[in-house]
Amino acid sequence: MKLVVGEGSCGLAAGAGAVYDRLAALLNESNPTGAVLDITGCNGMCFLEPIVDLYDDEGTLHRYVKVTEKDADDIYAAVSANDLSSLDRLGITPDDAHFLEAQTRVALRDCGIINPENxxxxxxxxxxxxxxxxxxxxxxxxxxxxxxxxxxxxxxxxxxxxxxxxxxxxxxxxxxxxxxxxxxxxxxxxxxxxxxxxxxxxxxxxxxxxxxxxxxxxxxxxxxxxxxxxxxxxxxxxxxxxxxxxxxxxxxxxxxxxxxxxxxxxxxxxxxxxxxxxxxxxxxxxxxxxxxxxxxxxxxxxxxxxxxxxxxxxxxxxxxxxxxxxxxxAAMGTEQSKGTKVFALSGKIKRGGLVEIPMGTTLRDVIFDIGGGIRNDKEFKAVQLGGPSGGCVPKEKLDTVIDYAELGKTGAIMGSGGMVVMDESTCMVSMAKFFLDFTAKESCGKCVHCRLGTKRMLEVLDRIVKGQGEEGDIEKLEELCYAIKDGALCGLGQTAPNPVLTTIRYFRDEFEAHIKEQRCPAGECRDLITYSINKDKCVGCSACARQCPANAITGELKSPFEIDADLCVKCGNCITACRFGAVEVH
Amino acid sequence: MAEKTTVDLGLIAPVLEEYKDTPGSLIAILQKTQATYGYLPEEAIYHIAEVTGTAPATIYGVATFYAQFRLEPVGKHLIMLCQGTACHVNGAELISAAITDELGIDDGETTEDGLFSMEHVACLGCCSLSPVMMINGKTYSTLTPDKCRKVLREIAKEEGGADA
The missing domain is CATH 3.40.50.11540 (NADH-ubiquinone oxidoreductase 51kDa subunit)
Known part of the structure; x- marks a missing residue:
C-alpha cells in the first residue's frame, strides 16, 4: 500500500505537515503491511485539504479528505490491519470527486499525482x-x-x-x-x-x-x-x-x-x-x-x-x-482559443481550487457544475476574472464561454486565470476600491496618468464607500479611467481601470445607492451599516457579548441582548458567534 | 522607531565578495543583506554602495521600490496578512481590524515591546483557504477575527514566559 499526502502550500496551510509527520512517526514505529509514505503537490482540491491518497495493493485509489492529525491515527490503524472499511467516513464524496473528474488536465497533468521532489x-x-x-x-x-x-x-x-x-x-x-x-x-x-x-x-x-x-x-x-x-x-x-x-x-x-x-x-x-x-x-x-x-x-x-x-x-x-x-x-477549445486553461476558483464558492478545462466551457459550468455553486446557498452576484487587470462579470453573462475574445466582450479578460466568485454580501463599490487600492500601490510611477490617476480614482472611491460621494463622481471616475487607459505605457496602467469600468457598467445602481442614499446594498461598507440584534431570534445566550471586543453588547441572560451602536466597531465577531442568526446588518 | 544602532558590516562581507563583480545582482545582495539583519540598515546601504560602486540613491531607489525590503527593523513575529482578492471577499479587512484592536498596530507598524509587526502583503496564493495570514513561515487559514485573536494570544503567551 502507498500513502500519499498532498503537500502543496495550501495543503500545508491546512495542516498536511502534521498529518504527514504523524503517519511517518507511526509507520516508523511499526509497519506490518510494509506501507510506503510519500508526498505529492497540490491536486487542486484546496477545499478538501489536507488530503491523503491511499493506493491499495491493486493500485486502486482511495482518497481521504479533510484529514486531521487524529484521523491519521485511524488511517494508520486501518492500513496496518489491512482493512480500510473503517475509513469510509473520511472518503471523498461523489459530489466532491466530480470536481476533478470534470476537468481535462494538460498543464496540471502530474500535479497531485507525482512526488515533485522525485x-x-x-x-x-x-x-x-x-x-x-x-x-x-x-x-x-x-x-x-x-x-x-x-x-x-x-x-x-x-x-x-x-x-x-x-x-x-x-x-x-x-x-x-x-x-x-x-x-x-x-x-x-x-x-x-x-x-x-x-x-x-x-x-x-x-x-x-x-x-x-x-x-x-x-x-x-x-x-x-x-x-x-x-x-x-x-x-x-x-x-x-x-x-x-x-x-x-x-x-x-x-x-x-x-x-x-x-x-x-x-x-x-x-x-x-x-x-x-x-x-x-x-x-x-x-x-x-x-x-x-x-x-x-x-x-x-x-x-x-x-x-x-x-x-x-x-x-x-x-x-x-x-x-x-x-x-x-488544437482539437480542444474554440476557433480562436485552443487547448485548456487553468483557473483558480476562490471566493464565496463551495468547492474552491484549481480547475483546468478546455476553452469553450461556460463560466456557469465552471462555477456551478465544477465549483458546486455558492457557499451557504446564497445568491451568485458576480465573478471577477483577471485580477486587477480584469473585470467583474455579472449573472446575466454567466453563459459566456471561456475564450479570449468572448471574455473580452464582457469587459473582463482571460488574464492569468484568477476567478473570484462573489455573492450578494459582496459590495461591488468596495470591490472596485479594493483593486484600485492595489494598482495605486503597485503603479511604478513612471507614467503620470497611472501614478496620479489611480490615486485620484482611489480617493473618489474611498469617499463613496464612506458615504461621502457626490453627484458626478461616477462620471469623474469614468473620465479618469479613459485617460489612464490612453496615457499609460504598460499593461498595468492600461488595464487598471477595468475593474472600475466593469463594476460601473454592471452595478451602477450600487454606486448610486452609496452616493445618493448613503446606503450599501450588500451591507459591507462599514461606515454605512449598523449592527443590531433581532429580539425575536435572540435567546439571550450571551455568546455575542463574550466575543465583542468593544463591550458594546449588553443584556440579561435568557432575555434579548442589545448592541450599543456608538460603541460598536463593526468587527463582525457577534455575527460569527451567534448560532441563531439574530445579529442583523442594516 | 528604535535608536540608531551600529551594525556589524562584516556579516555581509561574504555576500558582497560573491556578488560585487556580477552585474545586475543588486536585488540579490539586498535580499541577502536583509536576511542577515532582518532589515536594510542605512549603514549597510552606504557600505554596499561603496563596495559595488553604486550610488546610494540607486540602492535606496531599488530598496524602496520592492515590497520585500524594509528600512526599519521588524518585530520578532511578523504577521503577514494576505490582501488578495479572495481574502478581501472573505473578510480580510475584519481580520486586519482585529489585529489592530488586539495589538494596537496598523499595517507596517510594530508593537512597543517589539514582539509583533503587521504587514499587509500581496496574495499568498492560498486563496481557497482565505482569509489567511502567515506568521514566521506558518500559514493560518480560514481565519475569523476570533480565531486570529486566539493565535496572537497563543504566541504572546508563549513569549510571556521568556520575557518575564
Missing part, C-alpha cells in the same frame, strides 16, 4: 520524453515552433499573445546570445496555478523551458519567481539540481550539441514586474519600471539581447504538445 516520478509519466524526441529525431528549431503554431497556444499569463509568434521572432533575431525567461511572478491576487505547477510538477516547467530554449536558440534560461513562494523556490532548486545530474540540463544535453543552463532569480515583490519589460529591468537588478516597446524583448531584452518571456502555465503545456502533437492540443 525526478523518477516525472520520468515515469513520460517526463523528458518531449525534449528527447526533439533531440533524438532531429526536429529543427522551426519544426518545434511549427508544432507550437499548430497547437494555437497563446500566452497564459494575461495578454494572450501567440506563443509561436514570440518564439519565431526571438529565433529570427540576430544575436550570439539569447535568453529564455519564465515569468513566475504570479502577482494577480486570486491566481495560484503557477505556484501549483512549480510546487507540484517542477520538471514539467523545466522541460517546457528547455524546449523553448532549443526553439529560439538560447543557452541560458531564467525563472523569475515571486519571493512569496518559498516552497516553489525550494522544489525548483532541487529539480534543477536533479535534472542537471541526469544530463537534462547543462552541456550537450542527451548527447546532442544543445546546451542550456537554468537558474532562478527571486523577485522582491512588485506586481508591475509581471510586465515583461519591467521583469527584465528587475532581472538586471534595477527598479522594475517598464521599457518603451518597441524594441520588443525578442529583439532587445535581457541585457539588450534577444529574449523570450512566457509564464509558467504556458511552458507547462509545451512538453504535452510536443509529445502529442500540436493538432491534439
Amino acid at each position: 525526478i523518477d516520478d516525472y520520468i515515469a509519466r513520460d517526463g523528458y520524453k518531449a525534449i528527447e524526441k526533439i533531440l533524438k529525431t532531429g526536429m529543427t528549431q522551426d519544426d518545434v515552433i511549427e508544432q507550437i503554431d499548430i497547437s494555437g497556444l497563446r500566452g497564459r499569463g494575461g495578454a494572450g499573445f501567440s506563443t509561436a509568434f514570440k518564439w519565431r521572432a526571438a529565433k529570427n533575431s540576430e544575436g550570439d546570445e539569447k535568453y529564455l525567461i519564465c515569468n513566475a511572478d504570479e502577482g494577480d491576487p486570486g491566481a495560484f496555478m503557477d505556484r501549483a505547477v512549480i510546487e507540484g510538477d517542477p520538471h514539467n516547467l523545466i522541460e517546457g523551458m528547455l524546449i523553448g530554449a532549443y526553439a529560439i536558440g538560447a543557452s541560458t534560461a531564467i525563472v523569475y519567481v515571486r519571493a512569496e513562494y518559498p516552497l516553489a523556490i525550494v522544489r525548483l532548486e532541487k529539480a534543477i539540481k536533479d535534472a542537471t545530474a541526469r544530463g537534462y540540463l547543462g552541456d550537450n544535453i542527451l548527447g546532442s550539441d544543445f546546451s542550456c543552463v537554468l537558474r532562478i532569480k527571486a523577485g522582491a515583490g512588485a506586481f508591475v514586474c509581471g510586465e515583461e519589460t519591467a521583469l527584465i529591468e528587475s532581472l538586471e537588478g534595477k527598479r522594475g519600471m517598464p521599457r518603451l516597446k518597441p524594441p520588443f524583448p525578442a529583439q532587445s531584452g535581457y541585457w539588450f539581447k534577444p529574449s523570450n518571456i512566457n509564464n509558467v502555465e504556458t511552458y507547462a503545456n509545451v512538453p504535452w504538445i510536443i509529445n502529442n502533437g500540436g493538432a491534439a492540443f
Whole structure:
C-alpha cells in the first residue's frame, strides 16, 4: 500500500505537515503491511485539504479528505490491519470527486499525482520524453515552433499573445546570445496555478523551458519567481539540481550539441514586474519600471539581447504538445482559443481550487457544475476574472464561454486565470476600491496618468464607500479611467481601470445607492451599516457579548441582548458567534 | 522607531565578495543583506554602495521600490496578512481590524515591546483557504477575527514566559 499526502502550500496551510509527520512517526514505529509514505503537490482540491491518497495493493485509489492529525491515527490503524472499511467516513464524496473528474488536465497533468521532489516520478509519466524526441529525431528549431503554431497556444499569463509568434521572432533575431525567461511572478491576487505547477510538477516547467530554449536558440534560461513562494523556490532548486545530474540540463544535453543552463532569480515583490519589460529591468537588478516597446524583448531584452518571456502555465503545456502533437492540443477549445486553461476558483464558492478545462466551457459550468455553486446557498452576484487587470462579470453573462475574445466582450479578460466568485454580501463599490487600492500601490510611477490617476480614482472611491460621494463622481471616475487607459505605457496602467469600468457598467445602481442614499446594498461598507440584534431570534445566550471586543453588547441572560451602536466597531465577531442568526446588518 | 544602532558590516562581507563583480545582482545582495539583519540598515546601504560602486540613491531607489525590503527593523513575529482578492471577499479587512484592536498596530507598524509587526502583503496564493495570514513561515487559514485573536494570544503567551 502507498500513502500519499498532498503537500502543496495550501495543503500545508491546512495542516498536511502534521498529518504527514504523524503517519511517518507511526509507520516508523511499526509497519506490518510494509506501507510506503510519500508526498505529492497540490491536486487542486484546496477545499478538501489536507488530503491523503491511499493506493491499495491493486493500485486502486482511495482518497481521504479533510484529514486531521487524529484521523491519521485511524488511517494508520486501518492500513496496518489491512482493512480500510473503517475509513469510509473520511472518503471523498461523489459530489466532491466530480470536481476533478470534470476537468481535462494538460498543464496540471502530474500535479497531485507525482512526488515533485522525485525526478523518477516525472520520468515515469513520460517526463523528458518531449525534449528527447526533439533531440533524438532531429526536429529543427522551426519544426518545434511549427508544432507550437499548430497547437494555437497563446500566452497564459494575461495578454494572450501567440506563443509561436514570440518564439519565431526571438529565433529570427540576430544575436550570439539569447535568453529564455519564465515569468513566475504570479502577482494577480486570486491566481495560484503557477505556484501549483512549480510546487507540484517542477520538471514539467523545466522541460517546457528547455524546449523553448532549443526553439529560439538560447543557452541560458531564467525563472523569475515571486519571493512569496518559498516552497516553489525550494522544489525548483532541487529539480534543477536533479535534472542537471541526469544530463537534462547543462552541456550537450542527451548527447546532442544543445546546451542550456537554468537558474532562478527571486523577485522582491512588485506586481508591475509581471510586465515583461519591467521583469527584465528587475532581472538586471534595477527598479522594475517598464521599457518603451518597441524594441520588443525578442529583439532587445535581457541585457539588450534577444529574449523570450512566457509564464509558467504556458511552458507547462509545451512538453504535452510536443509529445502529442500540436493538432491534439488544437482539437480542444474554440476557433480562436485552443487547448485548456487553468483557473483558480476562490471566493464565496463551495468547492474552491484549481480547475483546468478546455476553452469553450461556460463560466456557469465552471462555477456551478465544477465549483458546486455558492457557499451557504446564497445568491451568485458576480465573478471577477483577471485580477486587477480584469473585470467583474455579472449573472446575466454567466453563459459566456471561456475564450479570449468572448471574455473580452464582457469587459473582463482571460488574464492569468484568477476567478473570484462573489455573492450578494459582496459590495461591488468596495470591490472596485479594493483593486484600485492595489494598482495605486503597485503603479511604478513612471507614467503620470497611472501614478496620479489611480490615486485620484482611489480617493473618489474611498469617499463613496464612506458615504461621502457626490453627484458626478461616477462620471469623474469614468473620465479618469479613459485617460489612464490612453496615457499609460504598460499593461498595468492600461488595464487598471477595468475593474472600475466593469463594476460601473454592471452595478451602477450600487454606486448610486452609496452616493445618493448613503446606503450599501450588500451591507459591507462599514461606515454605512449598523449592527443590531433581532429580539425575536435572540435567546439571550450571551455568546455575542463574550466575543465583542468593544463591550458594546449588553443584556440579561435568557432575555434579548442589545448592541450599543456608538460603541460598536463593526468587527463582525457577534455575527460569527451567534448560532441563531439574530445579529442583523442594516 | 528604535535608536540608531551600529551594525556589524562584516556579516555581509561574504555576500558582497560573491556578488560585487556580477552585474545586475543588486536585488540579490539586498535580499541577502536583509536576511542577515532582518532589515536594510542605512549603514549597510552606504557600505554596499561603496563596495559595488553604486550610488546610494540607486540602492535606496531599488530598496524602496520592492515590497520585500524594509528600512526599519521588524518585530520578532511578523504577521503577514494576505490582501488578495479572495481574502478581501472573505473578510480580510475584519481580520486586519482585529489585529489592530488586539495589538494596537496598523499595517507596517510594530508593537512597543517589539514582539509583533503587521504587514499587509500581496496574495499568498492560498486563496481557497482565505482569509489567511502567515506568521514566521506558518500559514493560518480560514481565519475569523476570533480565531486570529486566539493565535496572537497563543504566541504572546508563549513569549510571556521568556520575557518575564
